[in-house]
Amino acid sequence: DTGVSQDPRHKITKRGQNVTFRCDPISEHNRLYWYRQTLGQGPEFLTYFQNEAQLEKSRLLSDRFSAERPKGSFSTLEIQRTEQGDSAMYLCASHVGGKLFFGSGTQLSVL
């Protein structure tokens, strides 16, 4: 499969726990994006990378969120001290020529 891969597909955690998601983008795409989507809303931008450099973070992104993309390959998104409001679908996308190619997302439920 040459598309964007995200792992895990589903994550259930208790409030206060840390969680980490992984994204493997399309190999020849240099840009990688993270978006968050809640029910009935469109995807909301979180952050993006050009190769290994994190170029922009949303002002809405709390300090509990951190993302990395070591060596410009896969990326991880970590949420520390999860809150119920963090429950959402976390989407990763490869980018080329202005077009986003999304993975299937990680559905996070914080109990």
Place this chain on the structure above:
Amino acid sequence: QKEVEQDPGPLSVPEGAIVSLNCTYSNSAFQYFMWYRQYSRKGPELLMYTYSSGNKEDGRFTAQVDKSSKYISLFIRDSQPSDSATYLCAMSDPNAGKSTFGDGTTLTVKP
């Protein structure tokens, strides 16, 4: 007020109908305009991609952009039950890294 506004619907049409989906926006810097289709519990899938004003056709789908009115549309001809999904408009400024999404219109095509 959001930068991108989209009628949430839901929209229900009989099979074979012509569907019109619309978005308005406020940021005059947007130059790239996209439509994504999202099935339940899946990531968005790029349907149409246009630059600046004008029309673009791809099979049963036609995208229109009117920059003077800050209004974009997606038309679906001969709609099929398999077109039932949420349709998201998205736009980007070539000088910015991110795409901004509408909140989606949920379409149901009834056999």
